[in-house]
Amino acid sequence: MDFEFNEDQQAVLDAVRELCDEELRPKAEETDASGEFPWENIQKLAELDLCGIPVPEEYGGLGMDFLTWAAVGMELSRACTTTGAVFGAHMLAQYPIMLFGTEEQKRKYLVPLSTGEKIGAFGLTEPNAGSDAGNVRTSAVRVGDEYVLNGTKIFITNAGEAETYIVIGNMQPDRGARGMTAFIFEKGFEGFTIGKNEKKMAFPSLPNRELIFQDARTPAENVLGGEKRGFRVAMQTLDVGRIGMGIGAVGVAQAAYEHALAYSKQRVQFGQTISSFQAIQFKLADMATEIECARLLCHQAAWLKDHGKPFELQAAMAKLYASEVAMRVTNQAVQVLGGYGYTKEFPVERLMREAKLFEIVEGTSEIQRLVIANHILK
């Protein structure tokens, strides 16, 4: 068993850390507060070939593995949570094309996503299809050489900024998951519009918008993975998406822990730094240990994926554990900073609000536990 990155992976990680230290982290607060999509950062990721790390080179990617993608995602999220979240959501559009796309779809859609020329989004969730993902009501009908969709998606990350959308419609809404079909939409397709942006507890610069389909048309060749295979497309996409959420959560937790650690070594009470008190030391020790566990789970899930082994169970565990660690660690980080931690002068309160996202999106903690239970009890 090898816990070291190989030299190629390390070279990429070193370069990413430099980018994070010099450009992303110094303006992370600004990026969050701006309410604007972090295009400047995404542009940099594109220039550095970081928008398609596990995508084969022939499709515009870097031709590396999901482990490298995961490690890079953690660094990005640790430096700038918003950029990390965009990076994670982008993969949700790439991965189903990698997995199910025809040669033509890969050339037309995967290449510009992987070079970072375009940003992607993945639309599954609806007002009545959240945890009940098989209940997609957006109807899809084949008319001539097009598919026509009607319905609304909600909470779609990157929506509005993305050019390429993977949309799950349903050709037989009364048959639930069995009628679900995946389609590729481009921004601006007839009848396809972007709705309102949600005002969230955190991540104001990360768009989560509605996708509105009113007799929206996409060419027949844009069906992804075949008619009525959309549930499978969605579920397999979410397997990788869970690793993506896990790495985002690890990044948030790591950032909060580092703030708490640094603060504890400076803050003086009772004539000594608070890091000299066991009450604080134990918190830091727990944080560091839990983050390490969460990171290793994410790495393991990615490693299994890279080695062609089943990874759904570990992906669910990684997502569940990392997001709950992020919540605990950010909560404790605020506690270490005390009154200052509760103010907006320090980033830990923001990180705590951000951490909550990861327990909810792409399968709530409860859904992850169901997935895990189904695996271990079957």
Next chain:
Amino acid sequence: MLKIVACIKQVPATTNVRIDPETNALIRDGVESQVNPFDENAIEAALQVKEALGGDAYVVALSMGPPQAETILRDAVALGCDDAILLTDAKFRGSDTLATSYTLARAIRKIGDVDLILCGKQAIDGDTAQVGPGIAEHLGIPQITFAIELSVDGKQVTARRMLEDSFEIVECRVPALVTVVKQINEPRRASMKNVLKARHHEIRKWSAADVEAEDDRIGFEGSPTVVWQIFTPPKREGGRVLEGTVEEMVSELAGEILEIRKSLASS
């Protein structure tokens, strides 16, 4: 095709350089290293010249140093340099700026038909700003120091020099050596594809014999510079503001000046 050499140096990755009190040499052990920041600008300038010529140039990164200096050359290849050469030999140890510029000049001769040599204005460890000009002297070619703008048109090099109180525009013909200041450009970052490609690039290593350097002109033997003492200059004390009427201030100032003159004359 224009042949460009960018000279780069590995320096300690800290501005807080420590000096060995015994030898007065820089302590390099246990200190992380990096490429000299001004040399990053030299690489960037070389790459921009190449791009301005539509790619019709060949950029070689050249460094002299211990085997570990290979890292900065690999980074230079990742940034877009076409080739990289490391001058490394135990005989080079102890080289001062004279011996270093001689050695680099020998290497540039060996590379052959070099049109343009780019250097950072100085290294952040030694701060001498002598190696670039030294190379030009050894090669007997024109030099333009402290360039803040640079363009190459055919055989003509034009540079804008940043001086303390003015700018100066200088033209000369190739072959020429130009040292650049930080403000000349914003060094790019290497893309990951290039980083990965550069990992497999062979960094050529040349010894003293390879560049036909004369033994008494390199290393300790070829270095006439003796460092007697290194110290931090005393902090400047703040000036004094004279107060009172103009007459009072002028007479006080004149008195001070006369005092200083007297003390200078007696010392």
